[in-house]
Amino acid sequence: MTITLKVALLGAGTVGAEVARILTQDAAQLQARSGAALELSAVVVRDTAADRGPHIPRELVSSDAEAAIDGADLVIELMGGLEPASTYIRRALSRGASVVTGNKALLAEQGPELFALAAENGAELSFEAAVAGAIPILRPLAESLAGDTVTKVMGIVNGSTNFILDKMDREGADLEAVMAEASALGYLEADPSADVEGHDAAAKAALLATLAFGSGFSIDQVHTEGITAVTAADVEAARAADQVIKLLAVVERSEAGVLMRVHPTLISREHPLAAVHGAFNAVFVEAQNAGELMFYGPGAGGAPTASAVMGDLVMAARHRLAGSAEPTRLAAEPIAALPVQDAITRYALALDVADAPGVLARIAQVFADHGVSIEAMRQNGHLDGAAELRIITHAGTQRALDATVAAVNKLDVVTGITSVMRVEGN
The missing domain is CATH 3.30.70.260 (ACT domain)
Incomplete structure (x- = not known):
């Protein structure tokens, strides 16, 4: 007998629409991989009158998030922001429903509380899509490297700023001109500050540190600098020295604690991260036994990010069928967050x-x-x-x-x- 798990989708923007498409188009494949029929039971949006395309049946569209959550086994939160996303995720976890989210801002502020709530109710909170789009980095940190000691994670985790800096390097253009082009191409929001001031990358740095080192960290513990002070002269000087400028998120552990920082950084053109062009992301991991590893791929976009969401959803479905949720585990004793001066x-x-x-x-x-x-x-x-x-x-x-x-x-x-x-x- 086929077991059906009902899936509530909160948010039907660029990523949400792609998630709905995959759920409907690839239903047979998802069932074979998860062991259950994953049925899209509700799609919660603010504007119920808007056309949501061919993959979201109109009868599933609703503005009643509470009812959608209460009728679901699995919840996908793609609304973004702190509220009402936090309230909805807490409601789902309190009911024992596992949640998949891409909400980096919420997790960087409330992550440890939400992880504890999930564990308390035998649910999972998965968030692979919150850090590097399609790149599988959180699961390798939490599972594949669980038997190793990660010492440093350094990466390009914001595709918009990488596009800007890469364009400046290749063409010698100034920051304002490339930002205007990035906005026209849809790489920047109307208010680009989250990207260009480094806040988006800082939220992701906090999540990387949490998974890499097993202790809860928040965005306010990450030293953050954006790219707005980078000039064409800086880029030219870097080129003359056979270097390139990248906005890097760097988290590293020492005996004293963990340092987290985001800032423009000069790296040699021979470094693997120097070859990351356009809006792509890459994360470089250093571990005691595995050595140096790099994960590379699209850092944003509807289909790539939806791929990460669906990976989390299939795993959550498998674990639910097995009756063995895998909550995010943090150390009993928190690890100190060190000041950037160290x-x-x-x-x-x-x-x-x-x-x-x-x-x-x-x-x-x-x-x-x-x-x-x-x-x-x-x-x-x-x-x-x-x-x-x-x-x-x-x-x-x-x-x-x-x-x-x-x-x-x-x-x-x-x-x-x-x-x-x-x-x-x-």
């Missing part, structure tokens, strides 16, 4: 300085006084007795590097620091 990193600086004898020596002395070693220094001449100086440091704590930058900025031979950027890799 990060060990390298800096690349661009300074406008007086083009006069002794300037380089005075600047180098300030670095030495703060215990920061200079790896490379290059001076480019300007007009009117001014010069641009570009410096790359050896690794040091961000605390020491920040103090060095502040001291250098006070020198009378320095007219301005035009760029400060971190460097990762060799």
